[in-house]
Amino acid sequence: MTSPLIEAEELLERVRSGRAPVIVDARWQLGAHDGHERYLGGHIPGALFVDLETDLADPPSPQRGRHPLPSRERFQALLRRLGVDAGDDVVVYDQAHGVSAARMWWMLRNAGIPTARVLDGGLRAWGEAGGRLEGGEGTLPDDGTIEIDWDRMPQLTIDDAAAFPEHGVLLDARAPERYRGEQEPVDPRAGHIPGALSSPTAGNLDENARFLGSDRLVTRFDAIGATDDAEIGVYCGSGVTAAHVVLALELAGRRGALFPGSWSQWSNDPERPVATGAV
Incomplete structure (x- = not known):
C-alpha cells in the first residue's frame, strides 16, 4: 500500500x-x-x-x-x-x-x-527543501472525470463509539486538558467518552512538525494499549484531528476506525454520559 x-x-x-x-x-x-x-x-x-x-x-x-x-x-x-x-x-x-x-x-x-x-x-x-511559492488564485483545470467509491474507511456511529471500550481501544485525539474536562472552549460539555484513552494529536509529531517514524509510533501506541491485535477507534472534537491519528496508526501498521461526529456530536446529546479526569 x-x-x-x-x-x-x-x-x-x-x-x-x-x-x-x-x-x-x-x-x-x-x-x-x-x-x-x-x-x-x-x-x-x-x-x-x-x-x-x-x-x-x-x-x-x-x-x-x-x-x-x-x-x-x-x-x-x-x-x-x-x-x-x-x-x-x-x-x-x-x-x-x-x-x-x-x-x-x-x-x-x-x-x-x-x-x-x-x-x-x-x-x-x-x-x-528549496521549493518556491507562487501567489494569487490558482487556475482551475478542466473538470476531472473521477467516479469515487464511498465509505471505504472504517467508521463509528455514536452508538458504536459508546460501546467500543467494551471490546476495543477508543482514542481521544484532543489536547489532554480537554480530555480531562478541565476546559472546553468549543463544545457544550467538558470531558470525554467513558472508557476512552487520551492520545493527543501532537504526540504523533517530532520537534520539526513531521510524523514520527514507524518504530516510534509503534512504541507510542503500544504504551497506550492500541496494540496491533486491538480494535482501535478514534475521535476528537469534530472529526478533523482524529484523522491525523488514523494516519499515524497506518504508519504504525495499524488500522483505526474514525468517529466522524466525535465530541461535538456526543456532547450535544444530554443522554450521553461524560467522564472527566485522567482516565
Whole structure:
C-alpha cells in the first residue's frame, strides 16, 4: 500500500520534472488569517485551495457535529472541480502539522483513492527543501472525470463509539486538558467518552512538525494499549484531528476506525454520559 506521506524532496522533484500530482492546499484558519488568505499570499505552484469548513464538511448541527462528512456526491463534485481523474495521485498539505491535510487524506482514502498522500511537514518542509511559492488564485483545470467509491474507511456511529471500550481501544485525539474536562472552549460539555484513552494529536509529531517514524509510533501506541491485535477507534472534537491519528496508526501498521461526529456530536446529546479526569 502507498505510504500516506510524501517527503518534500520527492514532491519537488515531481513538480520540477513535469510529473506533478494533483496538489491541494488545505490550510485551515490560523489566528486572524484564514487559510484562503494564506493561500493567496503564497502556495506550492499548481496547488488548488480547498476550504475545510465548506468543501470538506457539511454544515454543522447538534445532531451530526461541527464538521459532518459531506455526501459522496458533494465530495466527488469537489474532486472533479480539482481536475482529478481515475488513477491520479493526490497530495494534500497544510501549514505544517498535517491536521487539516489529514482530514482530506482520510476523505480521499474513504473515496477509494489509495494513492492519496500528505506532505510531511507541510509548507515548512517544502521551503526547507528549496521549493518556491507562487501567489494569487490558482487556475482551475478542466473538470476531472473521477467516479469515487464511498465509505471505504472504517467508521463509528455514536452508538458504536459508546460501546467500543467494551471490546476495543477508543482514542481521544484532543489536547489532554480537554480530555480531562478541565476546559472546553468549543463544545457544550467538558470531558470525554467513558472508557476512552487520551492520545493527543501532537504526540504523533517530532520537534520539526513531521510524523514520527514507524518504530516510534509503534512504541507510542503500544504504551497506550492500541496494540496491533486491538480494535482501535478514534475521535476528537469534530472529526478533523482524529484523522491525523488514523494516519499515524497506518504508519504504525495499524488500522483505526474514525468517529466522524466525535465530541461535538456526543456532547450535544444530554443522554450521553461524560467522564472527566485522567482516565
